[in-house]
Amino acid sequence: MxxxxxxxxxxxxxxxxxxxxxxxxxxxxxxxxxxxxxxxxxxxxxxxxxxxxxxxxxxxxxxxxxxxxxxxxxxxxxxxxxxxxPERQVANYMIENDLKNIPIKELGNILDKSEVNPALGNLKKKKIAKIEKGNIIIENLQYExxxxxxxxxxxxxxxxxxxxxxxxxxxxxxxxxxxxxxxxxxxxxxxxxxxxxxxxxxxxxxxxxxxxxxxxxxxxxxxxxxxxxxxxxxxxxxxKIPSEEVYPAKLHPMTRIINDVKEVLIGMGFKEVKNPIVETEFWNFDVLFEPQDHPARDMQDTFFLRYPNKGEIPEMVKDIKSIHEKGMVGDKKISKGWRYEFDEEISKKTVLRTHTTVSSIKYLASLTDEEKEKPHKIFSIDRVFRNEAIDYSHLPEFYQCEGIILAEGVHFDNLIGLLKEFLNRLGFEQVRIRPAYFPFTEPSLEAEVFVEGRGWLELLGAGVFRPEVVEPLGINKPVLAWGIGLSRLAMLRWGLTDIRELHKNELNWLKKA
Ligand SMILES: N[C@@H](Cc1ccccc1)C(=O)O
Structure with a gap:
């Protein structure tokens, strides 16, 4: 053998x-x-x-x-x-009952409803009968x-x-x-x-x-x-014997990515927070020191709500107004401010949150004086919304993951180390950091990862929250913040080039993903 x-x-x-x-x-x-x-x-x-x-x-x-x-x-x-x-059945009926013509209405008694129209058409086409004034008049019953x-x-x-x-x-x-x-x-x-x-x-x-x-x-x-x-x-x-492929039930790829990222972050000592989809401009922008005339708030990017078109904002709006207008925290001047007239009515306007940074800032604002003394590591994973046309790389609704570290003595280097570790744990071996700009962080950075066959891809934005963001909340320690788009991550994981593929629920792909 x-x-x-x-x-x-x-x-x-x-x-x-x-x-x-x-x-x-x-x-x-x-x-x-x-x-x-x-x-x-x-x-x-x-x-x-x-x-x-x-x-x-x-x-x-x-x-x-x-x-x-x-x-x-x-x-x-x-x-x-x-x-x-069916047309033969009509002809047979007429032969059996010795009829020369019958009203069309009677067809309903001979045939199924769905067959009446095709039968009529074929009686004519096959020259078995002609139709006059609602009557079927026989021409040739003995047809082949x-x-x-x-x-x-x-x-x-x-x-x-x-x-x-x-x-x-x-x-x-x-x-x-x-x-x-x-x-x-x-x-x-x-x-x-x-x-x-x-x-x-x-x-x-x-x-x-x-x-x-x-x-x-x-x-x-x-x-x-x-x-x-x-x-x-x-x-x-x-x-090694080849066998039939079986596809057991499993979670949607997007849900799996979310779960994986959660697991990594929980493993790194972060705690999850959740927040509602609808926010006021106050939380989505003002607290993050984005001026009220900032282009990102423009109709093009943000979904504004009609019902309800206003929401409640906290007393603290006074402090936010003061930092925007004059750069003042209480009676201390910490920056130039934006030097424009801050409008509380704008702050009350409702929007679909445009980023998960809302969750980070709301968490910081919720801390009591005692809690502020302790270190914090939190993250959130949620849907965010932007008024963008749908194409291969944009959807009006997508997932972001966001996190912060609040602790005495942490600095920019720690942020870089943390992000490298996070991205490594997500499976990206090569990570590089570039300077970037966000209105609420200074310094700011972008992290890119190297993907075989695709080169360097931007995946993540981060920075240290500006004093204008944290000091009005009574926080005088550094806060490291970062945000990552999860759809991008999912696309890389499954080698997709079109973001829409993620949500088409095409069964063949879902089975194998
Ligand atoms: N919120 C930013 C990302 C970011 C989060 C935190 C710090 C810096 C940047 C975005 O949506 O693009």
Missing amino acids: EDFKLHNDEKKLLKIFQEAYDNKNITKLSVEGLAKNELMGSETKVMRTALWLSAEDKKLVNIIENKSKIAKLTEEGKKVVEKGL DKEENTLNKIKINEENKNSDLNNYNDEEKKLINNLQKRGFIAIEEEVDRAIELTEKGIEFIKNNIIEIKEEISQLTREHIVSGKWKDCHIRPYDA
Whole structure:
């Protein structure tokens, strides 16, 4: 025997071929025929076994697939073969009742509702009757119908397992096309499979005695107690055998990314916070020291709400007003401010949050004096909204993940170290940092990752919150902040080039992702 181990089923299949070859020099057998052999028993088993035998290391057989189109009668079609086409049923009815004409309305008693219109059309087309003033007037009841002949032919061909569409001439094919539209015939694709010995396969069955010993795949107590184990052949375990692919139920890829990122952050000591989708401009922009005339607030980027168009804002708005207008925290001047007139009415306007930085800043604002003394590490993962046209890289709704560290003595270097660690844990080995600008952080940075075949890609924005952001909240310690787009992350993980793919729920992709 050659240098590979054969599974019992493989031996059985080869044995069938060996007999066919010895008797009639046959090297090719249909899967259907093989399945009927008692050594096999089912088409699935034949196919599975043939797949093993055709694998790279053996190549003893080839699987040959012949695709063909076949014409079959539908359930409706079968009825029509018995009773005639609907127009024939009308004609028969008239013959039986000796009628020369009937009102169209009466068709409802003879035929199914859905068949009335097609029957009328065909009565006219086939010149069986003409229609005048709501009456069907008979012209020729003894007609021959090529469509019915074709239906009969299909029935007979089906009985003889001869349904290939190629058995019909062009005229018949046209008729079949019509009958298919009327729902009496279905065209289906059929795959005819056969297994054929390769040269190597032929050599093999010529030169080997194929011995089939019953095998067991599991040793039981019974085998041991009875001593049967001495005669048992235990099937060796082969992890390389190709098998049917199975797709178990699983979470949506986007949910999986979210869960993975959560796990990484929780592992790094962060705590999750959640916030509502609808925010005031106060929390979405003002507190983050974004001036009220900042272009990002423009209609183009932000979704403003009509109902309710105003929300509540805290007393603290006075402090925010003062930092925006004059750069003052209480009576201490910490910066130039934006030097414009801050409008509390604008602060009250409602928006769909445009970034998760809202969650970070709301958390900081919620701390009591005592809590402010302690270090904090929090993150949030949430949907954010931007009024952008949908294309391969933009959706009006997407996921962001955002986090902060508040602690005495932390600085920019710690932020870089943290982000490198975070991105490493997400599977990106090469990370590089570039300077960037955000209205609420100074200094600010962008982190890029290197992806094989795509180069350096920007993934993350970060920085140290400006004093103008944290000091009005009574926080005098550094706060490191960062935000990352999760859709980008998901696209990289699954090699997508179009963000829309993530939400199409295309089953084939979902199964394999
Ligand atoms: N909020 C920023 C990201 C960011 C978060 C925190 C600090 C710096 C930048 C964005 O949406 O792009």
